[in-house]
Amino acid sequence: MNKPYVIGIAGSSGSGKTFFLRSFLNHFLPEQVTLISQDDYYIPANTKTREENRLYNFDVPTSINREAFYHDIKELFDGKTVHKEEYTFNNPDLKPKMLEIKPAPVLIVExxxxxxxEEVNDLLDFRIFLDAEESVALERRLRRDLLERGYDHDDVMYKWENHVVPSYNQYLLPYRPICDMVIINxxxxxxxxxxxxNKISFDLKEKNSHITII
Known part of the structure; x- marks a missing residue:
């Protein structure tokens, strides 16, 4: 298998990454695109107490199993299928699924x-940065974490002010100038x-005639 065309997608919390990914994936046949998400490589924190979980910072690079994330991306490069348990953000009401990530001509790393x-960034062929104003992003974050992940309001606000915003400013915002496309949502x-x-998928087809866009 030839090296896949690798698209990196990152953005602020609440920038609309999930919706964008869903829309983008719908432009391809299932066997022509695959997605690997950094979120599934969080180092488990479910042994911590409620207070420890509240204070624990998930928004720093060391909260991710970086080596495993990179290893599995390289496995996809080598044409191998990756099996990975979904991360459920310590929500006891959600039963994790076993993910089957198959190699494909287009690889999305999110x-x-x-x-x-650096080792992941070096593999990317195209970089997309999604962003939103802080007030808009916070409203979306609250809606998601309160309803989907079962967090309470004080926990969400504590993490937003002490973890999410500082992490965005330190680990993501500085890379915005190097991205090929910035989407303000x-x-x-x-x-x-x-x-x-639509634009990205069309441009991708122009560069890779063997890829079918639907």
Missing amino acids: GLFIFHY NTDDPKIIDDAA
Whole structure:
């Protein structure tokens, strides 16, 4: 198998990465694109107490099993299938799924630190930065963490002020100038995301005629 075309996608919390990824993936046949997410490589923290979890900083590079993340990306480069248990963010109500990540001509690498990790950044062919104003991003973060992950309001706000924003400023924002595309997503208008996904997928097809865009 030839080296895949690697697209790196990172963005601030609440920037709309999940929606963008869903829209982008819909432009390809399933066997032509695969996604590996940094979020599934968090070092487990489920042995901690509630207070320890509240204070624990998940938004630093050392919270990720960096070596395993890079190893599995290289496995995909070598045409091997990766099996990885989904990370459920310590939500006891969610049963983790076993992920099967198959190699494909287009590989999407997603996560907060993918530009900061030099060995991962060096593998990327195209870099996408999603961003949103802080007030918009916080509103989305609250909606997600309160409803989907079962956190309470005080926990979300503590992490936002002490972990999320400082991490964004230190480990992600400095890499914005090197990215090939910056998407500002301050509204919940899906057209912004769809237009960006359409453009990238079309450009990708132009460079790789063997890839089918749907």
